[in-house]
Amino acid sequence: MTALVIENVVKKYGALETVCGVSLKIEAGQRVALLGHNGAGKTTLIRMVLGLTPLTSGSIEVLGAAPGSRKARSSTGFLPESVAFHGSLTGREQLRHFARLKSVALRVADDLLERVGLAEAADRKIRTYSKGMRQRIGLAQALLGQPKLALLDEPTSGLDPIARHEFYDIVEDLSQSGTAVLLSSHALTELETRTDRIAILSKGRLVADADLATLRQSARLPIRVNVKTTEETAGRVAAELGGTRINGRSVELTCQQDEKVAMLGQITALGQVIKDVDLTPASLEDLYRHYSVAKREDL
Amino acid sequence: MAIFSVARLELLIARRNMWVATSVVMMSLFTVVLTLAGGAPTGTLGVDPLTVAATSITTLSVYLVPLIGLLLSFDAIAGEAERGTLALSLSYPVSRAEILFGKFLAHFCVLAFAIAVGLGLTAALTVWQHGMSDLSFYPLVRLFLTSLALGSTFLGMGYTVSSMVRQPGVASGVVIVIWLVCVVLYDLGLLGALVADGGGSFTKTVFPWLLVANPADAFRLLNMPDVSVALLTSGLSAAGSVSGAAGQLTSLLGWPVFTLLLAWMAFRRVEA
Numbered sequence: 001m002t003a004l005v006i007e008n009v010v011k012k013y014g015a016l017e018t019v020c021g022v023s024l025k026i027e028a029g030q031r032v033a034l035l036g037h038n039g040a041g042k043t044t045l046i047r048m049v050l051g052l053t054p055l056t057s058g059s060i061e062v063l064g065a066a067p068g069s070r071k072a073r074s075s076t077g078f079l080p081e082s083v084a085f086h087g088s089l090t091g092r093e094q095l096r097h098f099a100r101l102k103s104v105a106l107r108v109a110d111d112l113l114e115r116v117g118l119a120e121a122a123d124r125k126i127r128t129y130s131k132g133m134r135q136r137i138g139l140a141q142a143l144l145g146q147p148k149l150a151l152l153d154e155p156t157s158g159l160d161p162i163a164r165h166e167f168y169d170i171v172e173d174l175s176q177s178g179t180a181v182l183l184s185s186h187a188l189t190e191l192e193t194r195t196d197r198i199a200i201l202s203k204g205r206l207v208a209d210a211d212l213a214t215l216r217q218s219a220r221l222p223i224r225v226n227v228k229t230t231e232e233t234a235g236r237v238a239a240e241l242g243g244t245r246i247n248g249r250s251v252e253l254t255c256q257q258d259e260k261v262a263m264l265g266q267i268t269a270l271g272q273v274i275k276d277v278d279l280t281p282a283s284l285e286d287l288y289r290h291y292s293v294a295k296r297e298d299l
Numbered sequence: 300m301a302i303f304s305v306a307r308l309e310l311l312i313a314r315r316n317m318w319v320a321t322s323v324v325m326m327s328l329f330t331v332v333l334t335l336a337g338g339a340p341t342g343t344l345g346v347d348p349l350t351v352a353a354t355s356i357t358t359l360s361v362y363l364v365p366l367i368g369l370l371l372s373f374d375a376i377a378g379e380a381e382r383g384t385l386a387l388s389l390s391y392p393v394s395r396a397e398i399l400f401g402k403f404l405a406h407f408c409v410l411a412f413a414i415a416v417g418l419g420l421t422a423a424l425t426v427w428q429h430g431m432s433d434l435s436f437y438p439l440v441r442l443f444l445t446s447l448a449l450g451s452t453f454l455g456m457g458y459t460v461s462s463m464v465r466q467p468g469v470a471s472g473v474v475i476v477i478w479l480v481c482v483v484l485y486d487l488g489l490l491g492a493l494v495a496d497g498g499g500s501f502t503k504t505v506f507p508w509l510l511v512a513n514p515a516d517a518f519r520l521l522n523m524p525d526v527s528v529a530l531l532t533s534g535l536s537a538a539g540s541v542s543g544a545a546g547q548l549t550s551l552l553g554w555p556v557f558t559l560l561l562a563w564m565a566f567r568r569v570e571a
Contacts, residue, residue: 050390052571070392078390084382088315089308100304101391141387 003180009058036201077147087127131158152183202292221282222254228276301393305401326417353438357522369474372457386571455558462565517550
């Protein structure tokens, strides 16, 4: 069964339309990243999936059930953006409470504490936790009871690079066991290799929804080529390749995906004067900017 | 059961935040002082010493029990909304009613424990001073049960405020105002009206009902049925006879049901 079906969903606050006709499907085991600027409607969309905010029109189905229904809630894991647990409870107490609410064995909560790396801090008050540790408690509770759908709102904010890496390992395990994952994030670079699909929201509209390679192809963003050479030859190389000379000894040029090999041939033909070549495909950040800006201009 | 999970967590929080300790210390301190001080003048008058103690504790409880109730409850919804745990809790298979009544259950237990300790000390002290014979524990039991009803009323009010304002800081200010109005200003207002009326029709017809409509005054009347109290002397006795124990009980039992229903309705409208 499709884990999440969002169809033509609209959310209006008075005259202000924060989500405008969004449709999105997530199958079991898929990891979808939801990107968008602040106020693009990511959090509103997630809240509607949870049944916390009513829809103005359209429909949402969570595992075939209505959002917010008991069936939907018992198979959904949710990590809210910047959640703060009660400081005077310990991590274990807080997590066990959530385990009880979800009718999950307390042992599972203890195992999850270990899984997110909080085994040693589990019996300390949450007040003493760092932001990253609190985020891990949040992640642990979202994993309780093997949810069929995990909604993670800005899950990696406040995590250091190593913790982020571990976080995505957990997400990968989760999706391999069949959980559909929808996560929103601002940290774009880490999503490139860690998600199956990318959905971009801009001003409440879904402007892109595909895997990274497809997004790259259809955006036709140029590949940046940086050629390192020497100070004496940089001018000649720039002239021959048609690029611009930067900082004295390198030349920068751009090309499309289909011209890449030909361009490389041209560069290597110059022989000894070339010291190094760097190719940078359009990053997710470039793509993100391309899609959210381009579509905004269309409107 | 989700209600018990919520209650369990709230009890833990109340214990950690020293709410339990604070309530117990407040209640014990005042009841012990009043028992010792109240016992002195009775001597050989032949009045049951526990009745005397219960009467003085009643005048105190009218202020203290609502205060404890409001202090326990003002943060219940607003605090969770602010921390973001409300949205999280509501993403779990648990209903708003379960969350609210789980919290109520926990706070009710804290209140009951504090009052029981205070009155237990009173009973122990009195027995120690006067011996077991001739003691009637009925006034203490009545005081205990009516205190619970009074406390629950104000717990419900606290939740209602907490749901409506959604900011713990504001909620704490509002509940203090509510406390002032219910236990101090309301009576002062009535007293002023009585004086102005000078024993006219207001004193005989409207006043007794206005008095019993306030849960704090219904509580006072129920626990001091035949004592001529300094405060509102004429009014109290008149009110006692007009509304009767049935009216007072209805008020005291109706209020907690009403405020808790109000709290539930307010909580249902809170967007997490």
